[in-house]
Amino acid sequence: MVSLRLFQMSTRHLALQGNYLRSPAKPVDVEMLGSPAFKEIVFELFRLMYDGRGVGLAAPMAGLGLQIMVIDVGDEMPRAFVNPQIVGVGGQQVIIREGNLCIPRLFANVSRPERVSLTAIDVFGNTITDIYEGFLARVIFHEMDILNGSMFTDLIPPNSLFSKDPDILTANALTQLYGNSSSEQITTIREVNVIRHYLSPVTVSPSLLNLTDTVLRRKCEPVKLEAWNPDDLTNVIREMLWQQHNLRGVGLSAPQVGLSIQLSVVDDGDDPPLVLINPTIVEESEDTDIAPESCSSVPGYIGSVKRARRVTVHAWDLMGRLCDVTAQGPLARVIQHECDHLQGVMFTDHLESLELLHAVDPEAKAENALVRLFGAASN
Numbered sequence: 001m002v003s004l005r006l007f008q009m010s011t012r013h014l015a016l017q018g019n020y021l022r023s024p025a026k027p028v029d030v031e032m033l034g035s036p037a038f039k040e041i042v043f044e045l046f047r048l049m050y051d052g053r054g055v056g057l058a059a060p061m062a063g064l065g066l067q068i069m070v071i072d073v074g075d076e077m078p079r080a081f082v083n084p085q086i087v088g089v090g091g092q093q094v095i096i097r098e099g100n101l102c103i104p105r106l107f108a109n110v111s112r113p114e115r116v117s118l119t120a121i122d123v124f125g126n127t128i129t130d131i132y133e134g135f136l137a138r139v140i141f142h143e144m145d146i147l148n149g150s151m152f153t154d155l156i157p158p159n160s161l162f163s164k165d166p167d168i169l170t171a172n173a174l175t176q177l178y179g180n181s182s183s184e185q186i187t188t189i190r191e192v193n194v195i196r197h198y199l200s201p202v203t204v205s206p207s208l209l210n211l212t213d214t215v216l217r218r219k220c221e222p223v224k225l226e227a228w229n230p231d232d233l234t235n236v237i238r239e240m241l242w243q244q245h246n247l248r249g250v251g252l253s254a255p256q257v258g259l260s261i262q263l264s265v266v267d268d269g270d271d272p273p274l275v276l277i278n279p280t281i282v283e284e285s286e287d288t289d290i291a292p293e294s295c296s297s298v299p300g301y302i303g304s305v306k307r308a309r310r311v312t313v314h315a316w317d318l319m320g321r322l323c324d325v326t327a328q329g330p331l332a333r334v335i336q337h338e339c340d341h342l343q344g345v346m347f348t349d350h351l352e353s354l355e356l357l358h359a360v361d362p363e364a365k366a367e368n369a370l371v372r373l374f375g376a377a378s379n
């Protein structure tokens with residue numbers, strides 16, 4: 001059953017007369033708080049937010065001109081604010097990347113204060129006043145703008161939005177990898193569009209993870225560079241990059257598109273893109289950290305994996321030269337995840353039990369958020 005939907009538009013529409021997203025939302029009548037309709041709205045806002053992999057959502061984004069916003073920054077504390085008012089700001093200006101699910105795949109770096117104090121009522125009608133900092137403050141500022149009929153795009157210079165469209169990301173990555181001159185021959189966006197359908201992702205459910213007869217579980221063969229036509233290799237890399245961006249991942253390995261060869265691409269959007277041919281991890285720090293991981297080949301699940309904080313990998317590059325890549329933090333994690341794929345190892349193998357794998361079904365997450373907000377007896 002579909003109840004609320006996001007309304008989506010391009011930036012051109014943002015300035016058009018009558019755009020509902022541009023009119024200030026009205027305060028919620030406190031009488032409404034105990035009603036099933038109110039609870040449904042809160043549920044739907046969470047569902048839409050999780051579905052779009054967002055961290056905050058304001059009711060006007062679903063066409064409801066009411067002062068309600070929901071937030072989940074991943075700290076196990078979903079929040080819902082009704083009739084919120086900013087009563088103070090503080091700290092330095094901080095620059096963080098922002099986007100809005102109503103104008104999909106467009107982002108900009110936005111400068112805002114690092115601290116906000118907010119007064120709002122909770123879902124039961126109790127007044128809460130608190131000071132929020134860091135990323136949470138950022139999300140609050142962002143959603144408050146929407147309740148006031150403005151948007152993060154109003155705070156940035158013209159033409160400073162950047163796109164996360166897979167065609168554009170792939171073209172950018174290829175330009176960085178191959179340089180400008182050769183990219184003219186190989187990376188027009190039209191070409192990327194034509195090419196992308198040839199390879200498609202292989203997936204399994206958690207219950208099939210132990211099946212050995214899947215390409216995901218096979219140890220991949222080394223790429224014999226001398227036996228490959230360079231154009232074929234370039235095309236495979238381009239298709240893999242396109243799939244990685246389309247799946248909104250940060251890396252992809254050849255077995256994930258049905259090719260059992262030792263080839264991975266990594267483009268996390270922060271570091272220069274990498275193509276790893278026949279990679280071997282030659283050094284691993286003893287220092288480890290635990291962070292949530294997911295995989296395009298096991299869609300809809302997430303699990304916390306312990307990995308080395310820093311790695312050095314030996315791999316061949318596009319020119320057939322052996323090189324060393326040293327990485328740390330999130331990039332080191334992605335490299336380890338991709339190198340695992342080439343050995344038939346999945347991130348789930350690092351979990352003590354598959355029960356530690358969590359479904360990220362937006363509906364289930366929204367239900368969970370409601371239980372946390374309204375209490376277990378809410379349904």
Ligand SMILES: [Zn+2]
Pocket residue numbers: 294295296297337341
């Ligand atoms: Zn993976």
